[in-house]
Amino acid sequence: MIHTVTITDTNEKYTCRGKQHLLAGMIQLARKGIPVGCRSGGCGVCKVKIISGDYQTKIMSREHVTEPEEEEGVVLACRVFPLSDISLQVVGHLNKAVTRNQMKNS
Amino acid sequence: MAMTGILRPGHVQLRVMDMEEAVTHYCDNMGLIETDRDDHGRVYLKCWDEQDKFSVVLEPSDRAGMDHMAFKVRTEQDLWRFESNVKNFGIDTKRVAAGELNGCGERIRFTAPSGHTFELYAEKEQVGNGLPTLNPAPWPEDIKGMKAIRFDHCLLYGVDHDENIRLFTEALEFELTEQIVDGDVQVAAFLSCSTKAHDIAFIRSEEPGKLHHASFLLGSWEQVLRAADIISMKDIPLDVGPTRHGLTRGMTIYYFDPSGNRNEVFAEDSYRYPDSPVLTWEASNVGQAIFYHSRQLVDSFMGVTS
Ligand code: FES
Ligand SMILES: [Fe+2]
Numbered sequence: 001m002i003h004t005v006t007i008t009d010t011n012e013k014y015t016c017r018g019k020q021h022l023l024a025g026m027i028q029l030a031r032k033g034i035p036v037g038c039r040s041g042g043c044g045v046c047k048v049k050i051i052s053g054d055y056q057t058k059i060m061s062r063e064h065v066t067e068p069e070e071e072e073g074v075v076l077a078c079r080v081f082p083l084s085d086i087s088l089q090v091v092g093h094l095n096k097a098v099t100r101n102q103m104k105n106s
Numbered sequence: 107m108a109m110t111g112i113l114r115p116g117h118v119q120l121r122v123m124d125m126e127e128a129v130t131h132y133c134d135n136m137g138l139i140e141t142d143r144d145d146h147g148r149v150y151l152k153c154w155d156e157q158d159k160f161s162v163v164l165e166p167s168d169r170a171g172m173d174h175m176a177f178k179v180r181t182e183q184d185l186w187r188f189e190s191n192v193k194n195f196g197i198d199t200k201r202v203a204a205g206e207l208n209g210c211g212e213r214i215r216f217t218a219p220s221g222h223t224f225e226l227y228a229e230k231e232q233v234g235n236g237l238p239t240l241n242p243a244p245w246p247e248d249i250k251g252m253k254a255i256r257f258d259h260c261l262l263y264g265v266d267h268d269e270n271i272r273l274f275t276e277a278l279e280f281e282l283t284e285q286i287v288d289g290d291v292q293v294a295a296f297l298s299c300s301t302k303a304h305d306i307a308f309i310r311s312e313e314p315g316k317l318h319h320a321s322f323l324l325g326s327w328e329q330v331l332r333a334a335d336i337i338s339m340k341d342i343p344l345d346v347g348p349t350r351h352g353l354t355r356g357m358t359i360y361y362f363d364p365s366g367n368r369n370e371v372f373a374e375d376s377y378r379y380p381d382s383p384v385l386t387w388e389a390s391n392v393g394q395a396i397f398y399h400s401r402q403l404v405d406s407f408m409g410v411t412s
Contacts, residue, residue, distance in 0.1 A: 038341035041123065042170030042366015045410055056157040061121045061366065061412075062168040 003082040022077035041079040053086035112299040116178035121167035129154035161257035170412035172317040176225035190276040203353040220264025221314020254322035263311035288389035303354040320369035
């Protein structure tokens, strides 16, 4: 399965194939500054907010995502597996990295 | 026998979010051996060449990170002596009853200025290293994965760095082996309680109580490359390496466990004696101090902790 992911902050799109999590696809954008951390839901650097779309999650650190946050779609990208096309907003570390480089690129 | 007081890092208790994934990682991929489980759901592991019953405790949790790191002291008198040293330093200590961790004697528990919890103990059940003590073979045949030899050290990010190093050197009798300095400011301190290049290291940070990595010894550089093969084969998230450190000279590779705790396996680092000089790296040369070949700092390596 291939799903398209839209970063609403910059209107960039990337794809997630098969069992790829949201961060794996984003890394392939090969944009400098995408913080690649533990890729295991423990370090919290890859926080995003899902705006729309269906997804499955694996357990992620409560130090970085509280239960109410998770209910609102605030998740760690490395623990989210899309089941449909997704649109998301970058928050925290990711926001700085994605939007800073966007400004440089444009 | 010259070695007294604190002997070595005895164990580290790591928080994990999925126990069976964690056990697969530490046992099948890294070669640790499961020795026990308790009714808190904790799983006890040891590396093959350790005599004591466990050196890693995996604790089920909703987050990653280090619950505590414990050091083994040589005698019970040492335990009480360090307890009063820590108290006299101005830090509260607590006694944890023998048997709270299976097979471990009474522990002295305290929170260091860095924000990390440390423990000391004198007794732990010995189960041996799988080899006879009479005419032993050089290694057991049934060790899996990376074949980690022993739990070696942790590198921790914490606050109140100078006071913390004073606790370790004055009250706990560690010695500074290597450091990174930025003018008058010590950015990193490598501390030893033995002849190892380090038994623990601290990085000055703004957040208390963070784990940078828990590290395990391998037998050779060739074994580090073999660990790199396993990391790719098993889809383990790689952080940095294989490469060499300037600091401690170790040959190393870093990766993450399934909860996001960073691990290191390494080989062939340096050694020290109490009369060895302290080695100093300048902050202006920090790239080479950390990654000797590339001389480049890596964002994830510097910025990501659990
Ligand atoms: S990369 Fe560490 S939580 Fe996603
Ligand atoms: Fe290390």
